[in-house]
Amino acid sequence: MQRRKFLRTTGVGSAAVAVSAAVAAPAIAQSMPELKWRMTSSFPKSLDTLFGGAEYLAKVVSEATDKKFEIKVFAAGEIVPGLQVVDAVQNGTVEMGQTASYYYYGKDPTFAFGTTVPFGLNTRQMNAWMRFGGGENLLNEFYKGYKLYGMAAGNTGCQMGGWFRKEINTVDDLKGLKIRIGGLAGQVMAKLGAVPQQIAGGDIYPALEKGTIDAAEWVGPYDDQKLGFNKIAPHYYYPGWWEGTAAIHAFIGLDKWNALPKGYQEILRAACAAANSWMVGKYDAQNPKALRELVAGGTKLHPFSPAIMEASFKAANEIYADIMAKNANFKKVYESMTSFRKDEVLWFRVAENTYDNFMAHQSASNKL
Amino acid sequence: MQRRKFLRTTGVGSAAVAVSAAVAAPAIAQSMPELKWRMTSSFPKSLDTLFGGAEYLAKVVSEATDKKFEIKVFAAGEIVPGLQVVDAVQNGTVEMGQTASYYYYGKDPTFAFGTTVPFGLNTRQMNAWMRFGGGENLLNEFYKGYKLYGMAAGNTGCQMGGWFRKEINTVDDLKGLKIRIGGLAGQVMAKLGAVPQQIAGGDIYPALEKGTIDAAEWVGPYDDQKLGFNKIAPHYYYPGWWEGTAAIHAFIGLDKWNALPKGYQEILRAACAAANSWMVGKYDAQNPKALRELVAGGTKLHPFSPAIMEASFKAANEIYADIMAKNANFKKVYESMTSFRKDEVLWFRVAENTYDNFMAHQSASNKL
Numbered sequence: 112m113q114r115r116k117f118l119r120t121t122g123v124g125s126a127a128v129a130v131s132a133a134v135a136a137p138a139i140a141q142s143m144p145e146l147k148w149r150m151t152s153s154f155p156k157s158l159d160t161l162f163g164g165a166e167y168l169a170k171v172v173s174e175a176t177d178k179k180f181e182i183k184v185f186a187a188g189e190i191v192p193g194l195q196v197v198d199a200v201q202n203g204t205v206e207m208g209q210t211a212s213y214y215y216y217g218k219d220p221t222f223a224f225g226t227t228v229p230f231g232l233n234t235r236q237m238n239a240w241m242r243f244g245g246g247e248n249l250l251n252e253f254y255k256g257y258k259l260y261g262m263a264a265g266n267t268g269c270q271m272g273g274w275f276r277k278e279i280n281t282v283d284d285l286k287g288l289k290i291r292i293g294g295l296a297g298q299v300m301a302k303l304g305a306v307p308q309q310i311a312g313g314d315i316y317p318a319l320e321k322g323t324i325d326a327a328e329w330v331g332p333y334d335d336q337k338l339g340f341n342k343i344a345p346h347y348y349y350p351g352w353w354e355g356t357a358a359i360h361a362f363i364g365l366d367k368w369n370a371l372p373k374g375y376q377e378i379l380r381a382a383c384a385a386a387n388s389w390m391v392g393k394y395d396a397q398n399p400k401a402l403r404e405l406v407a408g409g410t411k412l413h414p415f416s417p418a419i420m421e422a423s424f425k426a427a428n429e430i431y432a433d434i435m436a437k438n439a440n441f442k443k444v445y446e447s448m449t450s451f452r453k454d455e456v457l458w459f460r461v462a463e464n465t466y467d468n469f470m471a472h473q474s475a476s477n478k479l
Numbered sequence: 480m481q482r483r484k485f486l487r488t489t490g491v492g493s494a495a496v497a498v499s500a501a502v503a504a505p506a507i508a509q510s511m512p513e514l515k516w517r518m519t520s521s522f523p524k525s526l527d528t529l530f531g532g533a534e535y536l537a538k539v540v541s542e543a544t545d546k547k548f549e550i551k552v553f554a555a556g557e558i559v560p561g562l563q564v565v566d567a568v569q570n571g572t573v574e575m576g577q578t579a580s581y582y583y584y585g586k587d588p589t590f591a592f593g594t595t596v597p598f599g600l601n602t603r604q605m606n607a608w609m610r611f612g613g614g615e616n617l618l619n620e621f622y623k624g625y626k627l628y629g630m631a632a633g634n635t636g637c638q639m640g641g642w643f644r645k646e647i648n649t650v651d652d653l654k655g656l657k658i659r660i661g662g663l664a665g666q667v668m669a670k671l672g673a674v675p676q677q678i679a680g681g682d683i684y685p686a687l688e689k690g691t692i693d694a695a696e697w698v699g700p701y702d703d704q705k706l707g708f709n710k711i712a713p714h715y716y717y718p719g720w721w722e723g724t725a726a727i728h729a730f731i732g733l734d735k736w737n738a739l740p741k742g743y744q745e746i747l748r749a750a751c752a753a754a755n756s757w758m759v760g761k762y763d764a765q766n767p768k769a770l771r772e773l774v775a776g777g778t779k780l781h782p783f784s785p786a787i788m789e790a791s792f793k794a795a796n797e798i799y800a801d802i803m804a805k806n807a808n809f810k811k812v813y814e815s816m817t818s819f820r821k822d823e824v825l826w827f828r829v830a831e832n833t834y835d836n837f838m839a840h841q842s843a844s845n846k847l
Contacts, residue, residue, distance in 0.1 A: 235602065242757065393611055466637045469720070
């Protein structure tokens with residue numbers, strides 16, 4: 112789910128209207144004004160779990176405020192292009208956006224940490240870091256420079272490694288491989304000799320079909336099946352080591368956030384937390400069926416080889432060192448995340464992973 | 480964290496008062512009445528993550544309603560004994576309770592599914608099952624018989640297997656072992672020849688110190704360290720196969736729930752979702768430090784042997800078959816959960832576990 116371009120439109124609607132309406136008691140008028148916000152998403156309606164998370168968030172806020180605080184959700188391209196969500200929020204074109212922060216990696220690679228980085232945290236660790244490991248605060252210090260306030264408001268879970276026309280058995284097989292992948296992951300791939308390509312979501316299928324590219328990564332079984340990659344690339348690799356988690360952000364204009372009554376801030380915060388677990392729960396519930404159907408249809412599942420995983424890990428660390436030498440923001444957040452990761456992985460090795468691996472073993476033995 | 484008894488008090492306060500106050504606009508009075516509820520918890524204040532989840536939930540609701548809906552939180556024993564939360568909500572003594580549903584296993588073993596069962600789901604799978612796998616609906620059908628409405632509102636993550644005075648290397652080592660453990664897990668232990676004991680939280684330490692019991696399970700590093708078990712039992716086993724996840728419930732009197740304005744229902748639902756991720760995030764952030772300190776202090780970590788895990792899994796399945804033959808409620812929920820588990824574990828084996836295991840390998844190689 113790296114940088115992708117959805118349908119672009121040039122028309123950007125007028126700024127949304129926020130009106131406090133005639134409420135009888137002044138104290139209430141102050142604490143529960145009638146607000147009408149617009150939230151633009153990076154995702155098309157067809158991605159019903161990613162885009163659905165924005166709709167769910169808006170629904171929670173509307174119901175929790177008895178329809179006093181209404182957020183109208185727009186799909187990618189309806190009023191703002193899918194990859195310009197942060198710009199539109201920053202400029203005040205819309206009050207709010209739903210996007211993956213790593214799409215804005217080009218502005219500053221520090222944006223990547225709000226979604227994920229290669230060999231970063233898993234989903235539970237990401238939530239813990241954001242909330243209790245200083246992640247959310249550090250990121251909001253950084254977002255402040257863009258006049259944004261951000262909160263996690265969804266997650267896909269660990270993603271797949273994508274679709275390959277040929278088997279990739281060794282690190283050498285990556286050399287010259289044209290793969291649709293972006294951001295930091297693209298840099299790691301390039302370091303390993305692959306040729307990363309930036310291709311819009313809707314253009315991947317024909318590129319892969321014609322052989323313009325050899326491989327493409329997207330999200331996971333449920334979303335990938337919709338795009339039909341299985342029809343033209345038989346090999347489906349895992350894991351997406353560049354997306355051990357992939358958090359979705361709700362971004363709010365910083366001045367809009369600060370002007371909200373405390374009650375509305377709390378409702379938005381709780382709605383984001385609810386959307387966060389809603390989205391990953393929906394993915395977790397939908398992916399197994401899609402995966403079964405893909406495999407039944409002939410898709411061949413492969414893990415990346417240990418040598419490829421190790422080489423990618425090493426390459427990623429070299430890239431981090433390079434960026435840190437030049438970018439103090441990146442360094443600060445990287446050090447927080449990796450220090451937290453060190454502790455988390457150590458602890459997860461004990462109870463969580465051992466439990467998961469035992470259950471995986473029962474599954475492999477057909478005992479579940 | 481199986482059935483435990485906290486300080487008991489006999490005094491139960493008067494029923495809480497719910498008063499709709501003087502709000503100027505009638506429409507608002509209807510949709511946002513002033514409510515003062517009481518929520519009694521199964522946990523003492525000293526367990527700041529479990530009990531803290533109740534306080535956090537109440538805080539979110541208060542702030543989201545501009546203090547119109549206030550929930551006063553009581554620790555175990557303050558107005559209701561820790562293991563009678565469900566009874567107090569059912570009887571209308573309090574509007575709301577925070578507890579682990581499996582404490583009420585004695586009323587009907589079906590209550591266990593709201594928290595966890597041996598070899599059940601992991602935390603993410605539990606959230607997905609509750610929300611998208613029919614779990615929450617099935618459980619609420621069941622809770623209806625107790626005039627309760629329940630939602631997940633916290634989680635400890637996978638728990639540890641507990642503290643043992645001697646090493647447990649084989650299934651035979653369990654024979655005659657007096658272990659403080661309850662509910663379904665106790666039944667599995669008994670089937671393996673151990674002697675499960677029901678002992679209140681505050682009484683475990685002296686029992687283990689005197690040798691009245693040989694082993695005791697509690698929660699995980701952070702909570703266990705507080706009780707000091709490491710001083711008297713050197714062997715700390717993992718994983719707690721009886722608690723691959725442990726969800727905490729908010730229970731609300733069904734009539735109170737149904738009478739709430741829709742907005743308040745939505746706020747409570749979002750607050751429960753927020754408390755759910757708050758609690759597991761806090762545990763995930765706190766456990767590593769506690770684990771490191773325990774190990775530095777001499778605690779010996781051991782995984783349960785594969786033979787013990789397999790024997791426990793087999794014994795658990797036999798117990799499930801026995802209960803299902805007699806209890807239609809249990810059978811219905813068990814079949815929903817295990818059918819979901821089968822799919823989930825299959826899918827987690829692909830991307831999630833492979834990613835986690837690679838990161839665990841890097842941790843074991845000191846590369847994180």
